Amino acid sequence: MSTTSVTMQSIRIPDSLEARDAEDFVASSELANLVTGLLWGNNDLWVSPAARLEGARPNDYEQSLLWAAKDGDRHVGRAVLEMTKQDNLHNAFVHVMVHPGFRGQGIARELLRTAEASAQDHGRRVLQSYSEHPAGFDPEAADVLRPKTGAGSLPGSSAAVRFARNNGYELEQVERFSVLARPVEAARVESLESLAAAKATGYRLVVWEDACPEEFVDQYALLRQRMSTDVPLGEIDYQEEAWDRARVRQGEEELRRKGGHSLVTAALHVPSRELAGHTFLDYYPEKPDVIYQEDTLVLRAHRGHSLGMLMKAHNLLRVGRLWPEGERLLTWNAAENQHMLTINDALGFVPAGYEAAWQKKAGAGA
Numbered sequence: 001m002s003t004t005s006v007t008m009q010s011i012r013i014p015d016s017l018e019a020r021d022a023e024d025f026v027a028s029s030e031l032a033n034l035v036t037g038l039l040w041g042n043n044d045l046w047v048s049p050a051a052r053l054e055g056a057r058p059n060d061y062e063q064s065l066l067w068a069a070k071d072g073d074r075h076v077g078r079a080v081l082e083m084t085k086q087d088n089l090h091n092a093f094v095h096v097m098v099h100p101g102f103r104g105q106g107i108a109r110e111l112l113r114t115a116e117a118s119a120q121d122h123g124r125r126v127l128q129s130y131s132e133h134p135a136g137f138d139p140e141a142a143d144v145l146r147p148k149t150g151a152g153s154l155p156g157s158s159a160a161v162r163f164a165r166n167n168g169y170e171l172e173q174v175e176r177f178s179v180l181a182r183p184v185e186a187a188r189v190e191s192l193e194s195l196a197a198a199k200a201t202g203y204r205l206v207v208w209e210d211a212c213p214e215e216f217v218d219q220y221a222l223l224r225q226r227m228s229t230d231v232p233l234g235e236i237d238y239q240e241e242a243w244d245r246a247r248v249r250q251g252e253e254e255l256r257r258k259g260g261h262s263l264v265t266a267a268l269h270v271p272s273r274e275l276a277g278h279t280f281l282d283y284y285p286e287k288p289d290v291i292y293q294e295d296t297l298v299l300r301a302h303r304g305h306s307l308g309m310l311m312k313a314h315n316l317l318r319v320g321r322l323w324p325e326g327e328r329l330l331t332w333n334a335a336e337n338q339h340m341l342t343i344n345d346a347l348g349f350v351p352a353g354y355e356a357a358w359q360k361k362a363g364a365g366a
Contacts, residue, residue, distance in 0.1 A: 011066040051258040076102040079111035092124035125362035131160035149234040152335030169358035173234040178349035180329040196310035219275040232334040276302035293331035
């Protein structure tokens with residue numbers, strides 16, 4: 001390291017925020033919110049320390065490790081390593097953040113090396129990460145970097161882009177980050193829903209909040225499993241996740257502990273009684289102005305019936321009544337997923353930025 005005043009240390013995941021050893025976890029969470037807020041110029045992606053703690057707790061499906069860079073008692077950098085425990089045992093996800101006032105001192109590189117070494121100790125040979133980039137750059141400029149998929153681009157002058165490439169990471173994919181302002185024009189969305197419903201003969205919608213009905217939980221687990229690889233992934237080395245009813249229930253319980261709620265709309269194929277697809281939204285009352293549009297999937301055998309539009313439009317109309325304080329919906333889609341982007345555009349989503357998916361395989365040097 002080029003600096004001597006900053007030290008690195010691991011952070012224990014505390015039992016609660018009231019625990020005596022929770023101070024570092026809270027400070028690290030606050031640093032993450034600060035850096036993210038400064039990048040985007042708003043707090044739409046703010047996550048409370050309590051919600052971060054619930055997400056970091058080890059469970060049967062994943063574990064998280066956390067490190068801090070500290071200038072005295074002040075947290076100036078953080079690294080997170082996340083590893084699944086039931087599938088993709090060759091993979092690890094790593095993410096590094098440094099306070100803008102402490103960049104250029106080698107802190108990010110040291111944090112990254114620490115997390116990478118831990119991943120190697122756990123037998124993980126493929127590392128994946130992401131970086132965020134607000135809109136406003138020229139996507140056709142001469143210095144932009146394009147992913148292997150060929151869809152989307154990033155500003156070549158970005159410090160995050162330079163850091164990733166200098167440390168052996170390759171740009172595999174670009175996702176578009178989109179925002180939909182509420183209230184929506186109900187008549188337009190209702191029209192889109194009606195047009196989609198006319199093409200979806202033989203299907204009906206099933207809706208639930210927070211917990212999947214017992215009669216559908218096994219089928220819903222299958223949808224969540226297929227979602228992990230049926231979406232465009234480019235050359236990202238990621239295998240299908242292992243989902244069952246226990247994992248569905250664990251995810252619902254974790255969301256409940258975070259104080260969150262979900263709204264799921266699924267398409268049921270009436271003749272077979274098979275769930276053909278789903279879409280869902282997440283909402284946290286502690287951040288009442290923001291709603292997160294999460295997964296949307298239609299199984300391959302049921303595509304071509306406008307189920308994606310039908311489910312998303314229906315959910316969008318319901319959410320205004322369920323969570324009326326929500327002012328914006330946020331969502332992310334692969335830049336090459338033109339079908340889903342077309343649906344989102346029709347519903348009123350507009351680009352706000354881009355997220356890069358980076359990958360580094362064992363043996364790739366800096």
